[in-house]
Amino acid sequence: MIDPQRALQRIYDQMALGPRYVGSAGHAQMHALLRRWLAGADELAEQCFDERFFGQRVTCRNFRASFSGTLNERWLLGTHYDTRPWADREFDLSAQKLPVPGANDGGSGTAILAELCEELAKRRERPTLDLVFFDAEDWHEIDGKEVSLGARRYVEALAEDTRPDRVLIIDMVGGHDLMLDVDVNCQLHEPSFGWTLGVFQTGHALGLPCLSLKKPHPYKWLGCDHTPFQMAGIPTALLIDIDYPEWHTVRDLPEACDAASLQQIGKLLEALLFTGRSPAP
Numbered sequence: 001m002i003d004p005q006r007a008l009q010r011i012y013d014q015m016a017l018g019p020r021y022v023g024s025a026g027h028a029q030m031h032a033l034l035r036r037w038l039a040g041a042d043e044l045a046e047q048c049f050d051e052r053f054f055g056q057r058v059t060c061r062n063f064r065a066s067f068s069g070t071l072n073e074r075w076l077l078g079t080h081y082d083t084r085p086w087a088d089r090e091f092d093l094s095a096q097k098l099p100v101p102g103a104n105d106g107g108s109g110t111a112i113l114a115e116l117c118e119e120l121a122k123r124r125e126r127p128t129l130d131l132v133f134f135d136a137e138d139w140h141e142i143d144g145k146e147v148s149l150g151a152r153r154y155v156e157a158l159a160e161d162t163r164p165d166r167v168l169i170i171d172m173v174g175g176h177d178l179m180l181d182v183d184v185n186c187q188l189h190e191p192s193f194g195w196t197l198g199v200f201q202t203g204h205a206l207g208l209p210c211l212s213l214k215k216p217h218p219y220k221w222l223g224c225d226h227t228p229f230q231m232a233g234i235p236t237a238l239l240i241d242i243d244y245p246e247w248h249t250v251r252d253l254p255e256a257c258d259a260a261s262l263q264q265i266g267k268l269l270e271a272l273l274f275t276g277r278s279p280a281p
């Protein structure tokens with residue numbers, strides 16, 4: 001089972017490296033931590049690509065931990081592990097150029113999928129699965145960059161034999177009082193709409209409060225690492241709570257995260273992956 005306390009500890013482990021934005025010292029150390037955490041996969045692959053940030057060429061790196069499975073489907077579960085270089089939602093101007101610590105934004109999805117990696121190594125009945133940790137997600141509107149640079153590169157390089165049948169992207173799922181949003185872009189692609197609906201219905205059937213849509217405005221237009229997959233015609237769903245109060249501030253710290261939230265996401269993933277009752281896209 002996915003252990004929420006261990007997942008929370010993995011957030012602290014990432015925080016000990018400092019901010020992990022592309023080109024930082026913590027970013028390089030994060031690569032070593034991911035290699036250690038993902039060592040139990042059947043195969044670990046790294047996709048490198050160069051990008052220029054403020055005139056400097058930097059090598060970015062997506063990680064893919066693959067498991068062969070017994071079910072006749074290939075799934076991709078993804079998250080970004082990089083953190084945002086600027087806390088540009090800070091009210092105080094002097095804080096806006098400080099890096100985001102990224103406990104939740106970058107840290108929580110990485111923690112959950114690293115936990116899942118260990119769990120998968122113990123399971124037999126499972127779909128063929130790629131756990132993908134994307135780089136360079138969090139540069140949108142900084143240095144003229146778009147969001148999700150790593151996920152875009154990943155989709156561009158997809159080969160027929162690694163093309164997933166469905167995709168689930170996880171980001172910012174560790175905050176207190178987690179309440180997920182629905183990206184209404186899924187309405188533009190019937191299989192993504194069906195898969196998103198199925199994921200939320202699964203969570204509802206499990207009685208998980210975070211999928212109950214009980215917030216004033218849960219339906220939003222969101223762009224994240226799932227977008228390039230949906231654009232490529234692959235059924236995708238997104239798990240995110242964009243109303244995290246510490247989003248893109250220097251207060252995105254472990255104290256703002258909660259094992260109870262991580263536990264709900266863990267239960268949802270286990271139900272989707274291991275019960276054999278996953279909704280069709």
Ligand SMILES: [Zn+2]
Pocket residue numbers: 084105138248
């Ligand atoms: Zn972000």
